[in-house]
Amino acid sequence: MDGKSDLNPFYHELHYSTYQIVKIVLMSVFVVPLRLIAVTFALSLGWLICVLTVRGLTHEELKKPLRGWRRWIQRELGPPVAQFVFFTIGFLFIRTRGRRATKKEAPILTMAPHSSWTDALLHFVDDISSPVSRMDNAELPIIGAMVKFLQPVCVSRDMANSRSDSLNEIKRRAKQPENSSDTSAIDWKQVALFPEGTTTNRKCLISFKTGAFQPGVPVQPVVVRWPNYFDCVTWAFVGPSVYKLIWLQMCQPITFVEVEYLPVYIPSEEEKENPTLFANNVRQVMASALKIPVRNYSHRDGVQFRRRFLASQHGWTTKFTILEKLAQKIGLVPKMLEDVVKYLSQKQHSADLISREYLEDLIGLEAETKSKMDVRESYEEFLPLIQNAEGAISLQKFIVLVSLWLCKKQKAVEPLKYLIQASGIDDMSQLSRTSVENCLKTIFPSNFQSKSDLIADMFKLNAISFDRLKNGLIRDDNDIFS
Incomplete structure (x- = not known):
């Protein structure tokens, strides 16, 4: 895999024009300090709301949908606060196309391409959703409370049983209960996940993991576009660090993002029996909408490419x-x-x-x-x-x-x-x-x-x-x- 190949999904390089350099300097001096104050206030407000909402809940209670006032805060207050946080760093407008399906129509949202730390914003567009998150994130200071507030499906790449446990949880949240005493699945919001399982530079769609497709229920493909002249949102295996991207993000007057809801994809009987076929067919639909090719790469390929690239340096x-x-x-x-x-x-x-x-x-x-x-x-x-x-x-x-x-x-x-x-x-x-x-x-x-x-x-x-x-x-x- 050539490091700078047009179809290498794990490489991102920034190109600065004179205009961009002047803009970054001016924004760093006159605007970024104000944005830092605003985002600090917004994050503090969001963190406080999250802490108060999950305070006193045990690990087992967090595995069930929130009730009462906690539920109202999570679903009614959470999305606007999260959107306010992103507003302070330049996401002034989020354009949506198509109609988001209800949970009854599509219990799972499959989003792609996954290319940025700012993709977290997509869980709050139109309505809150149940994300899939790394297990380690729940233990991080500050961020941990926000992760618990969202009640994600947690997964770890290092734990042997984590994948099967996560898959069972996705199935439980996605499938409507039939003749069962466990009716909590009705109360969960749609499960929303990025089936690529890692970030890329959006030049192609890499292999989809089958977790979203194993329940065999209808899914709604959601494609994400970042129509910005200067791309400082892409976080690839080889490229600018997340800290540099955050700084450059703050230096942009406005960042555009477009979310398009594609028609609900209802699996055939063959696809229900073959999650890999189901995943590949949905990926092809999304790639066609994005007008980009598909490539059979995975997170492991990204790790190996990064190692080889660093070795070459x-x-x-x-x-x-x-x-x-x-x-x-x-x-x-x-x-x-x-x-x-x-x-x-x-x-x-x-x-x-x-x-x-x-x-x-x-x-x-x-x-x-x-x-x-x-x-x-x-x-x-x-x-x-x-x-x-x-x-x-x-x-x-x-x-x-x-x-x-x-x-x-x-x-x-x-x-x-x-x-x-x-x-x-x-x-x-x-x-x-x-x-x-x-x-x-x-x-x-x-x-x-x-x-x-x-x-x-x-x-x-x-x-x-x-x-x-x-x-x-x-x-x-x-x-x-x-």
């Missing part, structure tokens, strides 16, 4: 630190790694790509050792350093990284010959200019052009020896090769 010193940390965790000494790259450099490979299993066998990473939390974290941090753009493990990247690490560790350039031999060159006394250029492109992918003087100096003759290459590299880049 690392200098060699950082990469060496990550490799050394893994080596220490699994008991790999430099001599063992040198034996591995020596073996690989002399072995003829039909392809550059290797499997995880092959890599783990090479470095002696056993299943029992890998199951340890600290080892697994170090291993997952190491893998992006040797993966290509598609996430496959590159044998060449592994040899390059380990060879250069050995150069640094041993304060010698000798291990560099493994890198050269891996490219199929056996005669180390006659290295061609092409082979050396390829070697330097591998070592210095981001600043290869700066090595033109080094290449010109070394190649006063048609070919050079490995010793001449070593001397040139030591003189040119003392940080690695000494």
Whole structure:
């Protein structure tokens, strides 16, 4: 997945025009301070209302719809207060199209694309809804009271039973009770969730999780558009931080958002039996309305892309630190790694790509050792350093990284010959200019052009020896090769 590809849903880059820069400076000086006062007041008011509403309720009581005055505050006072909070940061108008279905018509609202922290506002458009939220959010200071006030369906990616419990809760809230003493499902508002399960840059719709579709009830697709010239709402895996986005958001005189309610989608009998088919068909309807393609990516793809992207930004010193940390965790000494790259450099490979299993066998990473939390974290941090753009493990990247690490560790350039031999060159006394250029492109992918003087100096003759290459590299880049 190319980091800046038009269809990469996990990458977002801001482009500042002169007008935007001037506007941000002026707004930061004259408007943002006033907005900060306003939003602080609005949040404090909202927090106080939430705290008073849920005060004294047990965890079990919060699993049932609120009653009496608490219910009135949640459903009548909650939405305008939430809209006031967003009003203070620039959401002056929210345009809606279509008609929101009743709970009887569609117990579940499926919203997409999920692209911003401000998507929380959508739970208060027209009417309040039952959101799906991370379990951790309920324990956060200030935000926790607001989450409890909304009584969301809580889910955790880390807890084994969380997904099944959340699915059962969605089913319970969505399905009307039949001949049952539990009539609380009638009192719950519509369940509203973003089936993508993570944020993207809205360039495509990624795979829908099936939680909203497993109950087999009608759903109403809701598409969200942000028709702003300067996009400071998109929160992707790689891009501006949420803090920077909040600041830029405050610097915009007005932020436009459009919510469109599509016709209720009633599943067929086949879709009721096959939630994945149901989810894919609804996704296609929403993608057609948005005029964007669909792509089968998931939250895990976003995490892996972020790791690979960050790995590509690392200098060699950082990469060496990550490799050394893994080596220490699994008991790999430099001599063992040198034996591995020596073996690989002399072995003829039909392809550059290797499997995880092959890599783990090479470095002696056993299943029992890998199951340890600290080892697994170090291993997952190491893998992006040797993966290509598609996430496959590159044998060449592994040899390059380990060879250069050995150069640094041993304060010698000798291990560099493994890198050269891996490219199929056996005669180390006659290295061609092409082979050396390829070697330097591998070592210095981001600043290869700066090595033109080094290449010109070394190649006063048609070919050079490995010793001449070593001397040139030591003189040119003392940080690695000494």
